[in-house]
Amino acid sequence: MTYAADVAALARKDLLLELRAKETLPAMLLFVVAALTVFHFALPRGTGHVAALGLLWIALVFTALLGLTRAFVPEREQGLIDALVLTPADRSAIWLAKTLAVLAFLAVAEVVALPAFAAFFSAVDGRTVAAVALADVGICAVGTLTGAMAVTGRARELLLPLLFLPLAIPVVVGGVGASAGAGGRYLGFLVLYDAIFGLLAWASFEYVVAET
Amino acid sequence: MNVKLPAVAAATTALFAAAIALIFFYAPTDADQGFSQRIFYFHVPIALTSYVAFGWGAWKALVYLRRRADDADLESYVAIHQGVVFGALTLVTGSIWARASWGVWWAWSDDQLVLFLVLFLFYCAYFMLRFSVEPGPARANTCAVYALFGVVLIPVSFLAIRLSRSFIHPVVFTSHGPQMTGSQFFTFCVSFAAMLGLFATLYSVELAGKRIDAHLRDLRELLT
Amino acid sequence: MMLTAHDLSKRFGVKRVFERVELEVARGELVLVTGPNGSGKTTLLRVLAGLAAPTGGELVRPRRGEIGFLGHEPHLYRELTPLENLALFGRLYRVPEHRERSGMLLERFGLWHVRHERVSTFSRGMQQRLALCRVLLHDPGLLLLDEPFNALDADGAALLDRTLAELADRALVLATHDPRRVESLATRRLALA
Numbered sequence: 001m002t003y004a005a006d007v008a009a010l011a012r013k014d015l016l017l018e019l020r021a022k023e024t025l026p027a028m029l030l031f032v033v034a035a036l037t038v039f040h041f042a043l044p045r046g047t048g049h050v051a052a053l054g055l056l057w058i059a060l061v062f063t064a065l066l067g068l069t070r071a072f073v074p075e076r077e078q079g080l081i082d083a084l085v086l087t088p089a090d091r092s093a094i095w096l097a098k099t100l101a102v103l104a105f106l107a108v109a110e111v112v113a114l115p116a117f118a119a120f121f122s123a124v125d126g127r128t129v130a131a132v133a134l135a136d137v138g139i140c141a142v143g144t145l146t147g148a149m150a151v152t153g154r155a156r157e158l159l160l161p162l163l164f165l166p167l168a169i170p171v172v173v174g175g176v177g178a179s180a181g182a183g184g185r186y187l188g189f190l191v192l193y194d195a196i197f198g199l200l201a202w203a204s205f206e207y208v209v210a211e212t
Numbered sequence: 213m214n215v216k217l218p219a220v221a222a223a224t225t226a227l228f229a230a231a232i233a234l235i236f237f238y239a240p241t242d243a244d245q246g247f248s249q250r251i252f253y254f255h256v257p258i259a260l261t262s263y264v265a266f267g268w269g270a271w272k273a274l275v276y277l278r279r280r281a282d283d284a285d286l287e288s289y290v291a292i293h294q295g296v297v298f299g300a301l302t303l304v305t306g307s308i309w310a311r312a313s314w315g316v317w318w319a320w321s322d323d324q325l326v327l328f329l330v331l332f333l334f335y336c337a338y339f340m341l342r343f344s345v346e347p348g349p350a351r352a353n354t355c356a357v358y359a360l361f362g363v364v365l366i367p368v369s370f371l372a373i374r375l376s377r378s379f380i381h382p383v384v385f386t387s388h389g390p391q392m393t394g395s396q397f398f399t400f401c402v403s404f405a406a407m408l409g410l411f412a413t414l415y416s417v418e419l420a421g422k423r424i425d426a427h428l429r430d431l432r433e434l435l436t
Numbered sequence: 437m438m439l440t441a442h443d444l445s446k447r448f449g450v451k452r453v454f455e456r457v458e459l460e461v462a463r464g465e466l467v468l469v470t471g472p473n474g475s476g477k478t479t480l481l482r483v484l485a486g487l488a489a490p491t492g493g494e495l496v497r498p499r500r501g502e503i504g505f506l507g508h509e510p511h512l513y514r515e516l517t518p519l520e521n522l523a524l525f526g527r528l529y530r531v532p533e534h535r536e537r538s539g540m541l542l543e544r545f546g547l548w549h550v551r552h553e554r555v556s557t558f559s560r561g562m563q564q565r566l567a568l569c570r571v572l573l574h575d576p577g578l579l580l581l582d583e584p585f586n587a588l589d590a591d592g593a594a595l596l597d598r599t600l601a602e603l604a605d606r607a608l609v610l611a612t613h614d615p616r617r618v619e620s621l622a623t624r625r626l627a628l629a
Binding site for chain 2: 149159166167170174186193200207211
């Protein structure tokens with residue numbers, strides 16, 4: 001039970017910080033709408049529904065990337081990750097809390113993005129919403145871990161997309177497949193991805209943030 | 213290792229000579245694809261060797277995380293480095309084969325090729341990560357975790373690519389065993405052994421070089 | 437014995453930070469780690485805290501919850517208030533009644549009147565005071581303090597003197613480039629070159 005309490009305290013702190021600073025979420029919202037607008041001009045007239053869905057997935061992945069880049073900024077500024085690592089709390093709780101916070105931001109961005117996509121391009125069906133929800137979990141789980149890796153490096157903001165995008169390719173495959181109407185196979189694949197990489201990130205985060 | 217290296221190198225040379233002889237003079241010419249099919253005996257063993265290298269790198273990463281031995285970190289890095297070299301060769305030979313068989317340099321419908329592109333991007337990011345962090349236990353930890361993600365990404369990506377494609381790549385290995393004649397299979401095995409030998413040789417040479425480098429730096433530090 | 441280090445060494449690549457450090461700290465002792473800038477005081481304390489892995493040697497230290505570590509940086513969330521910062525760490529350190537204890541510490545270090553203001557509005561000295569509150573919050577048995585007098589004004593430094601004297605029954609390791617201030621309290625010295 002202390003584990004859940006630790007996660008709750010840490011995640012609550014991230015939401016509180018965002019409420020104060022209002023930096024990440026507005027940027028994500030603006031970015032996703034701007035990206036969809038750009039896509040309108042990038043798509044040739046008469047492009048099909050499936051092509052537009054592909055662009056929706058690109059917009060979502062890059063919006064998530066924007067949030068993930070900011071995820072460890074408060075911890076980085078003051079060496080706070082050291083202070084968190086020294087507490088008796090399990091290190092994986094730090095990862096889980098951060099993942100949940102980023103997931104919350106991404107979900108809010110999507111609450112705006114999906115209706116906007118429906119209005120700008122074409123309707124969004126239930127399967128797409130389910131795929132987006134499942135993909136979010138995997139994206140945030142893997143993204144938070146790679147985000148923690150990137151902040152240790154010198155290149156930081158530059159490094160995260162390089163580390164993250166190859167790992168996100170299967171998510172895009174599953175997401176586009178599911179929303180293009182190819183069925184439950186793809187949703188199943190997303191569940192598999194979430195389970196495998198969620199577990200791996202949960203188990204390995206400790207090594208990324210702590211030497212001992 | 214200093215004793216083993218010349219032996220491994222000699223064996224590799226012999227295997228390579230045998231493999232090349234077998235590929236060009238022994239293996240039968242493919243009925244469908246003709247002479248160009250012989251690149252199969254390079255392309256597939258190189259690709260498999262690359263998997264072996266990534267797998268070995270991940271194994272050493274796991275050893276590092278368990279025992280915190282600096283040696284394992286270096287071995288993991290060198291294995292992945294060699295894996296990327298073989299991965300690049302896979303992309304090149306696959307591209308040549310695609311050109312010869314289908315008339316295009318790049319075929320998104322070829323699972324193996326697409327998977328290697330994803331892995332190539334992934335492991336290049338591994339180097340970016342490694343060279344942007346100061347050497348030390350923190351870097352070794354982070355790189356080891358990323359290397360472990362790599363071996364998990366291989367099957368997951370493979371599944372994803374399978375799910376996403378249309379089918380034009382010839383499938384040689386199926387669940388019923390290799391669809392090759394005995395002579396083809398023998399040639400393939402010799403070629404695969406030669407590639408593995410090449411990997412072992414290059415791995416040992418690079419590892420020895422990196423270790424000598426480290427010793428040299430230690431000595432220089434002692435002198436100043 | 438709270439902390440035992442035997443033949444401890446740390447290198448960054450080939451650069452030696454410190455070597456062959458022998459250290460035993462029991463309750464009731466204050467070990468002063470001295471040395472010029474760049475002699476490895478900060479790195480030694482980070483190794484002792486468990487933030488950095490030693491290159492060689494043996495190290496026995498208490499559980500994580502038993503250690504209080506004051507680092508080079510104050511380790512505070514700038515957009516949170518002192519109370520919110522302490523509430524987070526109070527929970528993570530499983531401090532029972534951490535609210536009461538936070539209030540007491542804030543009062544002691546003269547921060548009670550700014551308890552609802554953001555840390556980003558604080559001067560460096562006030563941040564150092566709050567950092568000390570965070571370190572003392574879970575009442576650790578072993579305290580590792582890296583330049584604790586940093587940025588403190590005369591009042592703050594006097595306050596820390598008194599606090600250190602009250603912590604006489606704990607094990608303390610204190611790193612400083614200027615040992616005069618705490619010399620009278622120190623039971624031993626470890627000089628890094």
